[in-house]
Amino acid sequence: MDGAARGLADIGLTNFAPYLMNRIMGRYNAGFREELAGLGLTTPKARALAVLSVVEAPLVGELAVYTVTEQSTLSRALDQLQADGLIHRKTDPDDSRAVRVTITDAGRYLFADLWPHMLAAQDRMFRDIPEAERSAFLSTLQKMLLNIRKHEI
Amino acid sequence: MDGAARGLADIGLTNFAPYLMNRIMGRYNAGFREELAGLGLTTPKARALAVLSVVEAPLVGELAVYTVTEQSTLSRALDQLQADGLIHRKTDPDDSRAVRVTITDAGRYLFADLWPHMLAAQDRMFRDIPEAERSAFLSTLQKMLLNIRKHEI
DSSP: OOTTTSOHHHHOGGGOHHHHHHHHHHHHHHHHHHHHHHTTOOHHHHHHHHHHHHSOSOBHHHHHHHHTOOHHHHHHHHHHHHHTTSEEEEEETTEEEEEEEEEOHHHHHHHHHHHHHHHHHHHHHTTTOOHHHHHHHHHHHHHHHHHHOSSOO | OOTTTSOHHHHOGGGOHHHHHHHHHHHHHHHHHHHHHHTTOOHHHHHHHHHHTTSOSOBHHHHHHHHTOOHHHHHHHHHHHHHTTSEEEEEETTEEEEEEEEEOHHHHHHHHHHHHHHHHHHHHHTTTOOHHHHHHHHHHHHHHHHHHOSSOO
16 A cells, blocks of 8 residues: 555554554653652663663663663763762773773662562553563564664664 | 562563663654654654644643643644644633644645655564564554553543
8 A cells, every 4th residue: 555545544543553652651751750750760860770780881872772862861860870879980991982881789789679660660561461462562572673773782 | 470580681671671662762753853854843743743633623631642742842832833824723612721723734734745754664663574463563552552541542
């Protein structure tokens, strides 16, 4: 079918995946933001701690991709996390212009408090969705990220 | 499995759906924003036109939910769309405090130019994903929105 025939009215808003995904993630992120405020955290700080708990010493630019955060916003978040002793930044020994970020033990400890909230929010999103359907959904998401990403991570 | 056993390191970042969905929509929305700039539009304006092309005269608050846009940001976008003759706002005849938004013929005409870009972006996201998988994915998204939404729309 060509673009003219396949209009938004024919498809319907609730069959247009980007609409649904923006609605779902808008709601999910707003709920997450409220929960984080109760823990004294912001979304960029929480995402940075989450990624650093599983990715070993990424470059700042890589961390910006993983956390889906503008570099300037991420840098401010990293300043605060470092001041609180939760992460540290160091120059890459092989490239003096490259800065790598690592999580401290205190950062891991804080993330351990945060993680159950993230897991519970994900479980609410998937409520009453069977395991097989959830796996298929994840597999499609992984293909979509490969289709759309600009970076090799 | 309890929360302690099911850590992020066990699940893996690329098996955690909220991470994948934020990565995908971050990329999708950034690409869309760049395309829109070429058409002289912003994301809130484009989303408002898209929703108004298929939803009949929503309240401003409903339009904010559909477009996943803060009311203050949406109001500024609506001011500009109205100044350009693309939408109009009128008081609900049954409730003098309620404002409803409708699209004009000029707005529909502009959206007709915009829609092929939205469709192409969606198609890129789903590249090489078979139709049956795409349908199953949509069906899961619809359940997730019902799980997570706060509004009856």
